[in-house]
Amino acid sequence: MRRSLPKLQRLFNKRQTRKISDADGAGYLYAYVNNKEWKIGTTNDFFRRQKQWDKSCPDISRLWLPPIKVANRRRAESLAHLMLEIACINRPRTYCHLCRRKHVEKFLFTQSWTVAWITIIEPILLTAATA
Numbered sequence: 001m002r003r004s005l006p007k008l009q010r011l012f013n014k015r016q017t018r019k020i021s022d023a024d025g026a027g028y029l030y031a032y033v034n035n036k037e038w039k040i041g042t043t044n045d046f047f048r049r050q051k052q053w054d055k056s057c058p059d060i061s062r063l064w065l066p067p068i069k070v071a072n073r074r075r076a077e078s079l080a081h082l083m084l085e086i087a088c089i090n091r092p093r094t095y096c097h098l099c100r101r102k103h104v105e106k107f108l109f110t111q112s113w114t115v116a117w118i119t120i121i122e123p124i125l126l127t128a129a130t131a
């Protein structure tokens with residue numbers, strides 16, 4: 001379920017003006033796509049996180065995109081999630097049979113993955129990196 005646009009815009013402004021937490025720090029925004037469902041997360045070690053995912057949820061159709069380096073990964077991730085929620089058609093929370101849990105932080109886009117990445121997702125991640 002997507003939240004309403006005014007609500008998301010309010011949350012975005014609030015998050016953007018919040019002071020950067022001491023617990024925040026440099027890292028990466030990462031993205032993978034699986035059948036038009038995009039997962040966006042953050043990590044301070046991309047290759048470790050990628051291995052964790054591929055081990056805990058071994059999905060052969062998962063496609064990884066190049067990670068984006070950010071100065072404040074938690075802040076960048078929450079801003080990216082809000083912008084993605086505004087842009088997507090749905091935020092599915094579907095049960096995954098591979099790892100037997102519900103995946104969160106997922107965003108559904110109807111475009112092919114190449115079009116979605118080039119025109120929507122990568123620009124949002126780059127914006128979040130410097131917002």
Ligand SMILES: [Zn+2]
Pocket residue numbers: 056057096097098099100101103
């Ligand atoms: Zn899974």
